[in-house]
Amino acid sequence: MKAIPPRAPVGARIWALLSHRSGEGQQILGLAEALERELGWGFRVLQPRWNALASPLGLLRRVGLAGVAPEDREALERESPDLVISSSLRNEPVARWIARLGGGRTATVFLGRTWAPADAFDLTVTTPQYRVRPHPRVLENPGTVHRLSNPGLAEARDRWAGAFATLPRPRLGVLVGGDSGPFVLGPRAATRLAERARALAGDGSVIVTTSARTAPEASAALARGLQGTPYHLWRWAPEGDNPYFGILAWADALLVTGDSIAMVSEAVATGRPVRLFDLGGMRGDPAPAERDRTPKARAYAALMRLGPRRLSRDLGLVHERLVATGAAAWDDVPLPEHGPEAPPQVVADGHLGATVRRVKSIVEARRR
DSSP states (O other): OEEEOOOSOOSSOEEEEOOSSHHHHHHHHHHHHHHHHHHOOOEEEEEOOBOTTHHHHHHTTOOSSTTBOHHHHHHHHSOOOSEEEEESGGGHHHHHHHHHHTTTOOEEEEESOOSSOGGGSSEEEEOGGGOOOOOTTEEEOSSOOOOOOHHHHHHHHHHTHHHHTTSOSSEEEEEOOOOBTTBOOOHHHHHHHHHHHHHHHTTSEEEEEOOTTSOHHHHHHHHHHTTTSOEEEEOOOSSSOOOHHHHHHHOSEEEEETTOHHHHHHHHHTTSOEEEEOOSSSSSOOOGGGOOOOHHHHHHHHHHHHSOGGGOOOHHHHHHHHHHTTSOEETTSOOOOOOSOOOOOOOTTOHHHHHHHHHHHHHHHHHO
């Protein structure tokens, strides 16, 4: 069991039960940190080691610890928290078991989409892409919860001043994801991304970070396409100093690949102008010569058309919501003139604030 000691617990005891996916883990931590920041609730971070039974047990809607490595079960059996925050199919049986062990005192909040019925958890926090049916225990937000805070952005701004402060303005931050379902980020899409970044930056500069899902050939094509423009490119690696939060803190505007709803959500939370990059097929197909395709992407596209909705997700529903509300726009919409240099401010009382209030009411009701 990967565990981090509790952070000065005050009030409710929270377990942040991490997923095997880093993006989901960041969302779990984001909600736990927001509860700590806003309400003073301390939390403990746990990441079980799973075995081969974990996913099948989730699909079968079982409740128990059989999918967790035996050496990690004792720690989960030792005590019951007031609240479990988790995500992913592997953790559904575990979170439900912890709640059962709590004898009605432990509340459960699940992020994303569940395979168990909606009333199996106290709250499911989701986004439009998952097409979860309305339910009293479902909260659908326009974007994912995140870890951004004004103190955190201020710290990142200080830390990355040496690398980014002298770059010419406007500074365009570019957040790069990778293949997702029917969408592919290959060399063709990466070349188009570089072209759009240069056009949006104009006489300014480009600051880029890739991710674990960015293919090496896409990173190489992106670097080639940025030649001639002042730029800083960080190619993702398991170890290293990722400037992701530094980019959010220093960019005058942000260009985000549309495959990553989490990155789009964090970009929107900064209050900076956000532009979405279409990998191909997100809002109408580009010319075939400009689109990357793979057999896996074609199979997923067929699944979206013909298969059960639960087996796929529709990113376009999130894009449509963000564009309709003015929170973001596609990359063919020009950026506004940048104003005087000023640090970003996290959008006040957005959907993260609404989620915190909803969770607070659930936990307090359980404690009565």
